[in-house]
Amino acid sequence: MEIYDSGAGRLVYELPSDWVLGEGRYVVKLVRSKKKDGFDDSGLLQNWREILLSRYGPIQDHVVPVVGSxxxxLWLVMPYAEQYNLDWDHDAIDEKVDMIKSMDGVEPVARGGFSGSLDLNWTENWGAYNGEYRLLDYGGIAITTSIPQYENELIFSDPSNRP
Structure with a gap:
């Protein structure tokens, strides 16, 4: 498998088709390993935010869903979302950004790049999924509400929501 994409805390690989049951393309996001003391905290934080936010009703129609984790x-799987060969409609994306910013229970917090703008505003964090623009990298959105976790999962509490 070749790296499809990467960030500071995670590596993204497209899963080979013979690893996938049924139709479709999928990617796996893996938390980067640190050489000395475990795993990258930022990658783990991003994965947990995406895992839980994909279950949060108000935002579900705006993100590519997590289908396994x-x-x-330390890992999550989501459907592949096309980022290349698209006719970008920046007005449509801006409208979705405004909708997400106004939602209760979430708060875009991650900033970066030269402009210091929210990750939410970056075109590379969006892709085409099921015929519409969806966020495919949304680990920069903090969870400010309670989202139920499965019984076997480690309990996650978003650090930006702690006193």
Whole structure:
């Protein structure tokens, strides 16, 4: 498998078709390993945010869903979303950004790049999924509400929501 994409805390691979049951393309996001003391905290935080936010009703129609994950959050799987060969409609994306910013229970917090703008505003964090623009990298959105976790999962509490 070749790296499809990567960030500071995670590596993204497209799953080979012979690993997938049924039709479709999927990617796996793996938390980067640190050489000395475990796993990258930022990658783990991003994975947990995506795992839980994909279950949160108000935002579900705006994100590419997580369809599988490890109970420790070290990996997650989501459908592939096309990022290339698209006719970008920046007005449509801006409208979705505004909708997400106004939602209760979530708060875009991650900033970066030269402009210091929210990750939510970056075109590379969006893709085409099921015929519409959806966020495919949304680990920069903090969870400010309670989202139920499965019994076997480690309990996650978003650090940006702690006193």
């Amino acid at each position: 490890g109970e420790n959050g």
